[in-house]
Amino acid sequence: DADVTQTPRNRITKTGKRIMLECSQTKGHDRMYWYRQDPGLGLRLIYYSFDVKDINKGEISDGYSVSRQAQAKFSLSLESAIPNQTALYFCATRGQGDHYGYTFGSGTRLTVV
Amino acid sequence: RKEVEQDPGPFNVPEGATVAFNCTYSNSASQSFFWYRQDCRKEPKLLMSVYSSGNEDGRFTAQLNRASQYISLLIRDSKLSDSATYLCVVGSGNTGKLIFGQGTTLQVKP
Numbered sequence: 096d097a098d099v100t101q102t103p104r105n106r107i108t109k110t111g112k113r114i115m116l117e118c119s120q121t122k123g124h125d126r127m128y129w130y131r132q133d134p135g136l137g138l139r140l141i142y143y144s145f146d147v148k149d150i151n152k153g154e155i156s157d158g159y160s161v162s163r164q165a166q167a168k169f170s171l172s173l174e175s176a177i178p179n180q181t182a183l184y185f186c187a188t189r190g191q192g193d194h195y196g197y198t199f200g201s202g203t204r205l206t207v208v
Numbered sequence: 209r210k211e212v213e214q215d216p217g218p219f220n221v222p223e224g225a226t227v228a229f230n231c232t233y234s235n236s237a238s239q240s241f242f243w244y245r246q247d248c249r250k251e252p253k254l255l256m257s258v259y260s261s262g263n264e265d266g267r268f269t270a271q272l273n274r275a276s277q278y279i280s281l282l283i284r285d286s287k288l289s290d291s292a293t294y295l296c297v298v299g300s301g302n303t304g305k306l307i308f309g310q311g312t313t314l315q316v317k318p
Binding site: 137138140153183199201204 | 249250
């Protein structure tokens, strides 16, 4: 099994619909992150969490919400999807200590029509 | 000014060539540095961490210059399989977040 699992892998949804992207990790790390990636804009941080009770906004949190259901699970919701939220979404986890990098999930390709 | 800047390329090189990528960062308090590799439509994967003394992993050498706030990645004897986007990544002080550059695209040709 992958260390970080994202579901779904691909999703097409209509404008105005609510959609949830799910992420789970088996690395036992406290720190989890949601990023989106757009061509020419790189990876941008949406939300991050350092434990179940610690949720923080990233640089582009408007239009998104998150839930940290357990240490291993961190979901991202789009309350009312809009076309400019079409992107590749990545979940990541990171161990304690500066020397750890991120481990990413395989990504969710979301298209809002 | 972006926190982490890279030349987007693309760098087109023949097999066997040596190629170098540079990256600059703006936060002098940054403590951790990495190079990631990303293949098209796939997740970024850690290529190597970058240490103050510089470090090498096979054909790949990473260097850090804290005074000038730049990081480099050298790839020797390029292979076709090295074709990818290389992301410079910097730890944002003690916030636990990593800041990504936009990536440098490398295309190795036969």
